[in-house]
């Protein structure tokens with residue numbers, strides 16, 4: 001692994017603990033804290049107005065909310081001050097998105113599609129002229145933005161994009177044709193980042209995708225609002241491009257660079273997704289706890305029964321871990337860590353699944369009232385489901401985490417094979433490889449930055465990373481590039497990696513709390529870290545222990561047969 005791709009999880013796939021990345025648990029920079037406090041106060045005020053039992057009418061954002069968040073600067077949190085934005089970092093932005101998720105996930109998604117996806121794309125790939133023209137109105141929220149990648153025929157597979165762009169015959173700009181689907185903010189946006197192929201359709205070649213800045217113009221038709229299961233206050237529409245002409249300066253980034261622009265924006269957007277999931281999960285946990293204390297059954301509060309306690313404790317441990325991983329990922333991204341794609345994907349998967357589990361658990365603790373509309377419990381579950389698929393479905397994210405994580409050890413093996421043919425030239429490669437092999441053979445790497453009171457959890461992490469490195473090594477030797485087809489194994493490898501990042505972040509934060517407040521002052525953190533450590537340890541052991549599950553072939557067979565039978569089971573004898 002090169003220095004340029006330094007990432008905790010990529011190192012973990014080599015069996016290496018990049019512990020320097022855990023040594024300083026991030027804090028909000030003091031100069032950004034007052035701005036964050038001010039924004040959070042605005043959101044708290046919005047929430048206070050008519051919050052019980054549901055924060056808003058389901059299906060629309062309350063009147064005045066979009067204006068209020070625009071005035072507070074939420075549409076330009078990370079836009080530099082020179083363009084009228086708040087100039088905050090990702091950690092500050094994550095705090096704000098946590099508060100948005102707590103207030104109303106539909107509002108959070110509205111702000112996120114604008115600021116996490118569209119604005120990021122423009123800030124990363126736009127020219128100075130494009131940025132000067134567009135960013136000020138985007139920061140004010142006068143010009144809401146959207147991000148249109150998905151199409152009727154493809155969501156996860158960007159290579160299947162059919163929307164295409166051609167150079168206008170007079171050479172002045174491009175003409176776009178196509179149909180985009182489920183565009184968040186579609187009904188409100190005045191700027192859409194549209195991804196279109198700029199090479200001819202060819203089944204055997206990946207298309208060159210290009211990003212365009214599309215503004216209202218003839219041929220750009222926004223469809224009606226699409227009814228959804230949850231996050232109903234967010235606008236979701238289709239977008240038709242019918243000979244839509246855009247000027248030459250609508251090209252965002254270089255021709256053919258659209259895929260990378262989308263990937264980078266999504267990497268960044270996933271930190272926001274995880275942060276809003278944290279807000280959703282914290283609110284649900286608080287409501288569930290209030291209910292468990294106030295509702296009595298069999299002469300005592302629900303919170304006095306161990307089955308309820310188990311539920312509350314496990315959810316609290318997970319939410320604590322989610323808070324740790326969001327904070328650490330955002331902080332490392334702010335500190336200039338060049339590659340946080342695996343960590344942000346891990347946060348997104350862990351965050352969305354935690355938010356769904358906690359909202360569902362809250363609904364169960366609420367009992368019958370949980371299943372009644374208008375009380376907020378069922379709506380929280382419906383809203384939380386969206387994040388399982390937004391910005392990359394969790395299945396696709398798991399495949400991405402596992403395959404990207406194994407790419408570097410895989411490449412190392414190719415380099416080793418080459419070096420063995422030229423042993424003198426390849427000496428460096430061989431000794432690096434020998435070192436990492438020796439680590440996996442001789443035992444685990446040590447983690448020295450964790451507080452001594454976290455010894456047990458630190459050992460769990462050391463063993464887990466050793467296990468992940470050894471598993472990656474073994475799988476690559478056994479399957480080579482064919483590992484990409486072994487999706488059940490990839491899912492388990494990714495599960496282990498996701499828990500590893502959650503555990504590492506938990507250790508980093510809890511160590512910081514212990515250093516700051518001592519054992520007495522950080523007793524709750526210590527208990528939560530211990531509780532999460534056990535959960536994560538069991539999950540990692542299960543994932544790595546069952547990597548080559550003998551039942552996998554049988555599952556493939558059963559699924560094939562089911563597909564052949566049109567989904568029908570055999571008849572009763």
Ligand SMILES: Cc1cc2nc3c(=O)[nH]c(=O)nc-3n(C[C@H](O)[C@H](O)[C@H](O)COP(=O)(O)OP(=O)(O)OC[C@H]3O[C@@H](n4cnc5c(N)ncnc54)[C@H](O)[C@@H]3O)c2cc1C
Pocket residue numbers: 113146147148149150153154155156157181182183184185228236386389390391392393394395396399487
């Ligand atoms: C409310 C909402 C808002 C949205 N906002 C936007 C937006 O603003 N911009 C935008 O571009 N898109 C947006 N989307 C689209 C969203 O990103 C896609 O729905 C998502 O990426 C999944 O794509 P798909 O629906 O085509 O599912 P598919 O790709 O058809 O996937 C269906 C199922 O198959 C699984 N699957 C697919 N491929 C694989 C694989 N290789 N391995 C294993 N499993 C696989 C998936 O995980 C999923 O479970 C939005 C969607 C919704 C519902």
